[in-house]
Amino acid sequence: MTQPIVNVYVLGGTITMAPGAKGITPQLTGDDLAAGLPALKDIAQLKVHTPFLKPGASLTMDEIAQVARDMAADVSAAGCVVVQGTDTIDETSFLLQLLYSGDGPVVMTGAMRGAAAPGADGPANLMAAVAVAASPQMQGCGVLVVLNDEIHHACAVEKMHKGLASAFQSPNGGPLGYYVEGGLRILRDMPAHKMPRFAPTRFGKIALIKTSLDDQPDLLAALPGLGYEGVVVEAMGAGHTSEKWAPALEAVADKMPVVLASRVMSGPVFRNTYGFPGSEIDLLGRGLVPAGWLSPHKARLLLSVAVGCGLDGQALSAAFEAFN
CATH class of the missing domain: 3.40.50.40 (Rossmann fold)
Known part of the structure; x- marks a missing residue:
């Protein structure tokens, strides 16, 4: 059986950070992350892209719009994963939900602890995100956020803690499901089909x-x-x-x-x-x-x-x- 194709876009964030002279900074590329997690090959064929590396707080709407266009252009992919800093995942995921015109799921993930920290959560988050993006049952679900083995919808998720691995929550209903024992456990229907999509020529100030x-x-x-x-x-x-x-x-x-x-x-x-x-x-x-x-x-x-x-x-x- 042919494995699904998943595009992985690595934009930076804590998951890519390693110690530097004055604290951790973005250093690891998408290829570095994939090489450190060989079990990803058992889930999907990965196409890894690292357009840039920066903290989540420095991302721009124009950059996210370009990622949305790049994802929609590859119709061969079953889904996409976007790896970035958690400071703005609750915003960038929603922006992608408004802009992304493709059918496959887009799964946002990151990490709350740097790559060299004890108990680094990045590898587990990336594994779960790729599994969700590759799953046939997630087709048409829009943009999701997956961290700490929880699946949240972009329209509802918020970052609720500055440092815990369980930082992301959906205050108005909880997670849509979980990644458990290598599979998905979905609790309720996905709302993406009701959400409007837009094609702005620019972003208003x-x-x-x-x-x-x-x-x-x-x-x-x-x-x-x-x-x-x-x-x-x-x-x-x-x-x-x-x-x-x-x-x-x-x-x-x-x-x-x-x-x-x-x-x-x-x-x-x-x-x-x-x-x-x-x-x-x-x-x-x-x-x-x-x-x-x-x-x-x-x-x-x-x-x-x-x-x-x-x-x-x-x-x-x-x-x-x-x-x-």
Whole structure:
């Protein structure tokens, strides 16, 4: 039986890092990682690519878009694995979900411990990721994140701890399944078929502004002059700000799209419960767009893509409805 082909794109991150003069830095290529895990050959035929090596925090949206195009161009592959730094996997995976036009699964993975650290988790994560990408039952599932033997969907996963191997969780439903005893155990249906895909000609310049106790909204008025084309406000609770933020947000919403998200990771932004100034009813009535289940940083990516597609008004609101 012919083994499935899996493209592996290694972009850097802790999984590629080895000790240097001032701490660990990206050094290992994709070929190095594959050579250190010969059992991968028992799962799939690998095509390994190392376009660059950098920390996850330094990745750009344009670089991720190029990876999406490269993956879609190879129709011979059953699936793809993207190896990168865990700092931004919860963002880059969602961006790929919005951009990737192929049918095979894309599996993001990385490591929480460097390659030379005791208990390094990179090899096990890479093994599980390749197995998920090669599995016929994962066709059409979109973009997944696999670490610590857990399978998460890109739309739901968040990095919830700075250092533990179990750092990645899906607060609104848990993992989709597990990699156990060399096989997959899927707990529920994959949601990818319901997710919109986009082909932006560019990425919009979007701000992410966080609210906090007794904070001032002064930064909002400066955004248009700085060239921003939209803003996501990271509100409190169910989607609330101080009453003094409400008129400032309305003024900005007259000039650019403003998306209402929440710093609380579990649950959607409310729409019809609270009625005080700065509540979700008040803010949505002032023209803000609810982020639904999306975290603020994921909402920023969707808004950037939507603006890059030329969407505004009802079309832009409809893009967020898929996540409500």
